[in-house]
Amino acid sequence: MNDNGILGSSVPRKEDFRLLTGRGRYVSDLVLPNMLHAAFVRSPFAHAAVQGFDATAALAVPGVKAVLAGDDPAVVGVRITARSQMESYVETSQPLLAWPKARFAGEAVAVVVATDRAIAADAAELVDVDYEPLPVVVDPLAATDVTDPRAAVHSAAPDNVFLRRRFEGGDPDGALAGSHLVLERSYRINRQSGSPIEGRAAVASWDAGDRSLTLWSSTQVPHVARHALAVLLGLAEHHIRVVAPDVGGGFGVKGSVYPEEVALCLLAMRLGQPVKWVESRSEHMVAAHHARDHAYRVQAGFEADGRLTALTAVAVCNAGAYSVYPWTAGLEPLMAGGLLAGPYRVAHYRCDVSGVATNTVPAGPYRGVARPATVFVMERVLDAAAARLGIDPVEIRRINLITPEEIPYKAATRLVHDSRTYGTVLDGVLKRLDYQGFRAAQAAARDEGRLLGVGFAVYNELTGMGRASSPGPGVTFRPGHEVVTVRLDALGGVTVLTGASAQGQGIETTFAQIAADTLGVSYDDVEVRLGDTAGGGFGFGAFASRQAVIGGGAVLRATEAVREKLLRIAAHILEASPADLTIVDGRVRPIDAPAARSVSVATVARAAYLDTQRLPDDEEPGLEATRTYDPIRGTFAAGAQAAVVEVDPETGGVTLQRFVCVEDAGRVYHPTIVEGQVAGAVAQGIAGALFEHHIYDDDGQLQTSTLADYLMPSAAEFPSFELDHIEDPADNATGARGVGEGGTLGAAAALANAVSDALGIDVDELPLSPEVVHRAARRAGQQRPSPG
DSSP, X not given: OOOSSOTTSOOOXXXXXXXXXXXXXXXXXXXXXXXXXXXXXXXXXSSEEEEEEEOHHHHTSTXXXXXXXXTSHHXXXXXXXXXXXXXXXXXXXXXXXXXXXEOSTTOEEEEEEESSHHHHHHHHTTOEEEEEXXXXXXXXXXXXXXXXXXXXXXXXXXXXXXXXXXXXXXXXXXXXXXXXXXXXXXEEEEEEEOOOSSOOEXXXXXXXXXXXXXXXXXXXXXXXXXXXXXXXXXXXXXXXXXXXXXXXXXXXXXXXXXXXXXXXXXHHHXXXXXXXXXXXXXXXXXXXXXXXXXXXXXXXXXXXXXXXXXXXXXXXXXEESXXXXXXXTTHHHHHHHHHTTTTBOOSSEEEEEEEEEXXXXXXXXXXXXXXXXXXXXXXXXXXXXXXXXXXXXXXXXXXXXXXXXXXXXXOTTSOEEOOOOHHXXXXXXXXXXXXXXXXXXXXXXXXXXXXXXXXXXXXXXXXXXXXXXXXXXXXXXXXXXXXXXXXXXXXXXXXXXXXXXXXXXXXXXXXXXXXXXXXXXXXXXXXXXXXBTTSSSOOOOSOTTOIIIIIHHHHHHHHHHHHHHHHHHXXXXXXXXXXXXXXXXXXXXXXXXXXXXXXXXXXXXXXXXXXXXXXXXXXXXXXXXXXXXXXXXXXXXXXXXXXXXXXXXXXXXXEEXXXXXXXXXXXXXXXXXXXXXXXXXXXXXXXXXXXXXXXBOTTSOBSOOSTTTSOOOOGGGSOOOEEEEEOOOOSSSXXXXXXXXXHHHTHHHHHHHHHHHHHTSOOOBSSOOHHHHHHHHHHXXXXXXXXX
């Protein structure tokens, strides 16, 4: 890369003008000629045989064009199957519309199409569905013990287990037997959902003349969706176009292929008219993928000095009713087993994981994927051990963190750590916090009758994963590369064509910065086109903190190729050697003679396209290059967080006073974007720790199906975050480490440790609601201290 002052500065974001002035282009804004609207009929039962449909009343409503039910032959034969290479994986499939049974309350069983969205919604209520309720399982710990075969969510998995796997290294049993202290703990992590400000939305259009299908979708994975549609609908991929326009947040929830999207395509093909569906908030709550909902049993061995000798765990993850495409039901359990130890040195390790089927919304990707849970478990274990051994919680972390001298460190799970900054980010948090000063203030507050606590978490995020690792272990493809085309036109403008997609994280800006910096042109002269399978190279999409690392690497490689050709042509024009030239402010000039003769990039570009007589004899016309980048392995991003809270043991109320986060983002392209990503992730992590909790009753009915019950905090619930960054460049093309998810990872752990510190108790479940905290305080006999 060059040093043109573009990378590393907070230039105005490319996206901001249209997004801030109401010119954003969202799926819900799309209006096509003769467009129809769809409304889905959803099962009121969590588990029921679907025995028949009567759509007579719905079809009699003026404006209704069609009703498609799960027993329709065109639907029965189309089922979404997420495949895995794991030997223990039980392959099941998901119908587009539930038939012959519904497996969670909110699952679509039929769809009504009408000339107006309101007409479709009203008519959907008139579709009569005959259900026979079946036994329901909602708790993953109980689901594996069912004796009634009717309680099996899928007949292929009679014990309701989609997948099992053991991660093991060293001799954990022997190490535990020889440990000075063996801790045994159980932890439960709450169920959450991403709830982006824009829900799911799609418009499908079919051109019967050339047999081409276009799907506009608020998806994070346009190319993955196109491939799935081709397989499911029997079409060639080049006859399908998927467009993701501006996407109003995703957080992983939009990173899967949903049955509703496929059903819309079938309807458009059948009716010959575009069909649109925009999800309501209540639909999002009961039908869009949930996440977390884990249970852990842990044994951890320690020496008297605090050194961790062994770690064993059993992790049970609620996978919901279906194995989501393409990530499978193994997404969360496999990530949990592989990354439970985090940034800590553990030579002797075993973790048995399982993904369990229940009659709940399927579990899919959500910002952080399993690691907010694993960090919570690991950090709670360290604090509990520190308390038992009489060691400061900071010191026990220092003793066990992987050090720079050990890098590359191969973990017991065979993952290779490349981060050198685990201790550095912890030091950064301590300095910002003034740890010793806090302890003095804590003692003074206790004398006043107030309970303050501080909690820490150190974590790592595996980002930018190449072909040697995968964000979806066991899946039948490796999303480790991106393809980018960079074109310099005859007037000197630059176009970046990428298969990447945006969900609000500033990718247009970042890619434009890389291209402008490498080519030495103005940032304003670069346009980035993304989110359209017809408009750029193949790309996997927005997930797993990968786009700056992998997509950015592909932009860099393609732009470097264009730069090399540009310099060869300019050297011919200037009668110089390419090695002696550089590009600054849009002009090619000699490196050692800035005042000497130079030529503009636009002049060289014109020669490449129009004045081709000026080209060297062996140079082809044009200035365009397509390149692929695969980092092979991922890169770990280190982070540390601290939370300061005040707790009222009588009400269970937790007041967050301070939150400090220091992360190693590698090379920072755009400080404001990085700051925003970290702040947003931290806010989402805190929300999941203190407020958000999806709850099902025993009948599988979601009790938190509105924002009145599912508590999403506002800015008023957060203090100003204290954020800082370490820049230790990663060993990849751009030096960047992903930052999109890291902030979510430590929040629950830091907060739980802070509450435990304030009350002198062990917190073992999330969220830290007043009920949970009050119950834990009563269990420990904790009361508010008397002043003085």
